[in-house]
Amino acid sequence: MRELVLYDTMTKAKRAFVPIDAKKIRMYVCGPTVYDFAHIGNARPIIVFDVLFRLLRHLYGEAHVTYVRNITDIDDKINARAAERGVSIRTLTEETAKQFHADIAALGVLPPTHEPRATDHIAEMIAMIERLIRANAAYAAEGHVLFNVEAKADYGRLARRSLDEMIAGARVDVAPFKRNPMDFVLWKPSDDKTPGWESPWGRGRPGWHIECSAMGEALLGETFDIHGGGIDLVFPHHENEIAQSECAHGGAPLANYWMHNGFLQVEGQKMSKSLGNFVTIHDALKDWPGEVLRFNMLRSHYRQPIDWTERGLKESETILGRLEDRASGAEKASVAAPVLDALLDDMNTPQAIAELHQEKDEGALAASLAFLGFASDKTKNDKRLPAGTDEAAIEAMVAARFAARKAKDFKEADRLRAELEAMGVILKDGPEGTTWELKR
RNA sequence: GGCCACGUGGCGGAGUGGUUACGCAACGGUCUGCAAAACCGUGUACCCCGGUUCAAUUCCGGGCGUGGCCUCCA
Numbered sequence: 092m093r094e095l096v097l098y099d100t101m102t103k104a105k106r107a108f109v110p111i112d113a114k115k116i117r118m119y120v121c122g123p124t125v126y127d128f129a130h131i132g133n134a135r136p137i138i139v140f141d142v143l144f145r146l147l148r149h150l151y152g153e154a155h156v157t158y159v160r161n162i163t164d165i166d167d168k169i170n171a172r173a174a175e176r177g178v179s180i181r182t183l184t185e186e187t188a189k190q191f192h193a194d195i196a197a198l199g200v201l202p203p204t205h206e207p208r209a210t211d212h213i214a215e216m217i218a219m220i221e222r223l224i225r226a227n228a229a230y231a232a233e234g235h236v237l238f239n240v241e242a243k244a245d246y247g248r249l250a251r252r253s254l255d256e257m258i259a260g261a262r263v264d265v266a267p268f269k270r271n272p273m274d275f276v277l278w279k280p281s282d283d284k285t286p287g288w289e290s291p292w293g294r295g296r297p298g299w300h301i302e303c304s305a306m307g308e309a310l311l312g313e314t315f316d317i318h319g320g321g322i323d324l325v326f327p328h329h330e331n332e333i334a335q336s337e338c339a340h341g342g343a344p345l346a347n348y349w350m351h352n353g354f355l356q357v358e359g360q361k362m363s364k365s366l367g368n369f370v371t372i373h374d375a376l377k378d379w380p381g382e383v384l385r386f387n388m389l390r391s392h393y394r395q396p397i398d399w400t401e402r403g404l405k406e407s408e409t410i411l412g413r414l415e416d417r418a419s420g421a422e423k424a425s426v427a428a429p430v431l432d433a434l435l436d437d438m439n440t441p442q443a444i445a446e447l448h449q450e451k452d453e454g455a456l457a458a459s460l461a462f463l464g465f466a467s468d469k470t471k472n473d474k475r476l477p478a479g480t481d482e483a484a485i486e487a488m489v490a491a492r493f494a495a496r497k498a499k500d501f502k503e504a505d506r507l508r509a510e511l512e513a514m515g516v517i518l519k520d521g522p523e524g525t526t527w528e529l530k531r
Numbered sequence: 532g533g534c535c536a537c538g539u540g541g542c543g544g545a546g547u548g549g550u551u552a553c554g555c556a557a558c559g560g561u562c563u564g565c566a567a568a569a570c571c572g573u574g575u576a577c578c579c580c581g582g583u584u585c586a587a588u589u590c591c592g593g594g595c596g597u598g599g600c601c602u603c604c605a
Contacts, residue, residue, distance in 0.1 A: 167604080235603085250600080252534055257601065266603065276603050298603075322536080326600055353536080354599060361598075390544070390554090396537060396598065403543065406555050410543095416568090433545090441545050445553040501564055508566075519568050526568090 095150060097317070098394060098437045100325060100349040101249055105437055108348065110316055116147050116156040117315035119307045119346070121324055122206070124163040125187035126172045128371035129194055131384070131399055132321075132355040132362055138385055139352045139393040139438070140319050141200045141464060146434050149426070149462070159310045160203040161303060162188055164210050165296055170285055180286050184208075194372040197381030199464040205310050209302040213288045216297045216305040219339050220277045228338035231292050232268035234280035240273045243334040249349060250326035275331055277301050300331040307345070308336065318346035322353055322394075352393045358400050370399065379404055382465050386411045389440040389463065411465065414447055417456055424454030426462045485516055485527065492518070493525045 095108040110116050120140045123129050140160070147156045163169075164184035173183040188208075209216075220236050223229035228242035240246045240254060247253055258272050265272040276298035281287030287294040307315065313336070320329065329349065336345040357368040375384055387407040391397040427450045433442035443463065450456045460466075492507035508518055511527070519526045 237603090240602090250534075252601080256533060269602080271602095273602055279603070323599065325535090327602065331602090356598075359597090392545075394536090395544085398543090400543090402555095406543065409556095410554065413569095439545070441543090441553085445545065448553060496564080499564075505565070517567060520563075520566080521568080528568095 093432055093435050095146070095435045096437055097348050097350060099347075100351050103251075106348070108316075110151070111314065111347065113151055114155050116151050117311040118144065118147065118156070118158050118317040118319065119303070119311055119315060120158070120160045120203075120318075121303060121320035121328070122160040122162050123191055124166050124168060125184045125191060126166070126169040127187065128373045129191050130362065131357070131370040131372060131375055134195065134198060134372050134384070135355055135388055135393075135397070136319065136321050136352045137195050137200055138198055138388045138464075140350075142389065142434070142438060142440065143317070143319070143350075144201060144203070145462060145464065146438070149431075157205070157311065158203040159205045159207065159307065161306050162191075162206055162208045163299075163302060164188070164208045165286065165302075166299065174284070181210075184210075190373065194376065197376050198372070198385045199382060199466060201464075207306045207310060209297070209306070212302065212306050212309060213297065215309050216301045217278075217288075217290050219301065219305050219308070219335065221291065222339045223277065223335065226338055226341075228334075229277055230270065234293055234295065235266075235268065235276055236278040236292055237269060237274040238277050238331065238335060238338075240271050240275070240334065242338055246273075246334055247330065249330050249333060252326065275300065275327065277335070300328055301335060303328075303332050304335040304339070304345075307332075308339075313340040313343045313345075315346055317348045317350060319350040319352075322351040325351055353391075353396045355397045355399055357398075359398055362399075379408065383408045383411060385464060390444060392441055393438055410444075414456065414460060415465065418453055418460055419457075421453035421457045423458040423461060424452060425458055427452070427455040427459045430459040430462070485511065485514070489516075489518065489525055489527050496520075 096105045097108050098105045118140070120136060122137075123133055137160075140158075144156065144158045147158075162184075165180065169180050169184060173180045176183065220229060223238065224231070224236070226242070227239075229236055229238050231237075247257065254271070254273055278290060278292055278295050278297055278301075280293055280295045285296070287296050307318075318329070318332075333345050337343065356362065357370055360366055360368060362369055372384070383404060387399070387404050388397070390403070390407060427446060429446040429449070430443045433439045433446055436442070440463070443459075447456060447459055450459065488507055488511055492504050492511070495501075495507065496504040511518060515529050516527050517529070519528070
């Protein structure tokens with residue numbers, strides 16, 4: 092078997108994956124901020140890193156891979172939404188997290204090993220901030236605590252930007268208490284109406300980046316193998332995570348491999364609420380089986396941009412349906428070697444899918460589909476029947492037509508077929524009888 | 532303005548310094564009471580302009596286009 096090769100954003104190159112400890116593979120992926128329905132763009136890293144999680148478990152054994160994906164449940168967008176709705180942030184985040192879990196489960200995503208919530212780790216964040224102050228990498232000013240980017244000689248390395256460039260490019264007014272314009276907030280004060288926690292710097296709340304540093308350290312240690320997320324997180328979030336963690340850890344690297352998935356557009360345009368093309372996972376699941384959404388996502392390489400289109404989804408449904416048809420009923424064998432090889436090459440899922448088409452052995456095909464997270468043949472007839480019909484009624488009509496056809500009453504048979512077609516049901520006559528499925 | 536990605540046949544989408552990607556759709560055929568499905572067959576692409584090379588879609592430079600990011604807050 093070939094070795095696993097991953098593209099590392101830090102070095103901008105594919106590198107052989109060498110684990111720190113093959114018995115303890117550790118991966119951290121930035122999870123959602125839970126204040127509203129997750130959209131289809133949020134689903135991309137969830138699905139992409141789910142494939143990586145499955146691959147790592149396959150290579151190193153299920154017991155030897157730890158996958159942490161956090162839930163951000165303290166954030167100013169959360170505060171604003173909770174205040175708007177007049178509920179506590181806990182109520183809002185619990186509700187949203189629950190919805191998130193339901194959505195991604197439908198996408199065939201395995202639960203991560205740990206799913207820490209920021210508010211459960213405030214103490215660790217405060218402790219880390221204190222360490223940063225002691226290490227002269229952070230300072231308190233006017234109720235805030237700021238990270239001093241000058242404490243990190245290679246700040247900007249991940250994003251490949253120098254401090255000078257960033258300062259020159261800054262478009263926003265700089266808070267007067269900052270020592271360097273690029274200094275970022277570790278802790279900020281909360282007024283009486285804003286959620287807050289007691290700290291050495293008064294009642295306040297954490298900045299955005301510190302939670303991932305604190306939770307990563309708590310669950311995975313100072314240095315772990317893989318850190319992942321969307322490419323939009325490279326700067327500032329991951330850059331700042333690195334700065335915080337490495338300064339708190341005496342320079343030990345935060346992660347050995349940095350992986351970022353590409354962005355997603357909808358029908359050729361950027362997804363935004365104002366354009367009205369904002370697709371939530373929840374809404375997409377009303378129109379398509381979760382497996383089709385997953386397949387559509389994996390038809391593009393994770394680092395490539397992806398254009399999310401109706402046409403593409405239809406095509407995905409057709410392709411996946413055919414693959415699952417071929418695999419259905421087969422005893423699962425082992426994952427096809429070419430499929431695995433494609434995944435080992437920086438998770439080349441389009442190549443893996445191409446290999447699926449070439450796979451002649453149905454057992455290997457079934458196993459490969461399952462390995463990629465397509466666990467069933469539920470894609471078709473996903474119980475999304477037209478309003479006012481039910482499965483029993485359709486079955487009865489199908490049977491009636493079959494009888495008519497057998498009696499060579501083709502006129503009646505065609506009439507029934509036309510009627511079924513009007514309901515969106517397509518018939519398939521085979522030697523064993525007639526099967527049906529829903530057309531789209 | 533700065534930094535960074537991407538641009539492949541009707542569509543989706545890998546990959547490669549010189550050989551068929553693959554799939555969807557389309558078209559032709561087999562099969563079928565008629566269909567659908569399935570199966571067989573057909574198609575020859577790499578944004579533009581230079582450069583390097585015996586040879587570039589594939590390496591280098593420039594251009595154009597699309598997208599992402601550019602401290603807290605937005």
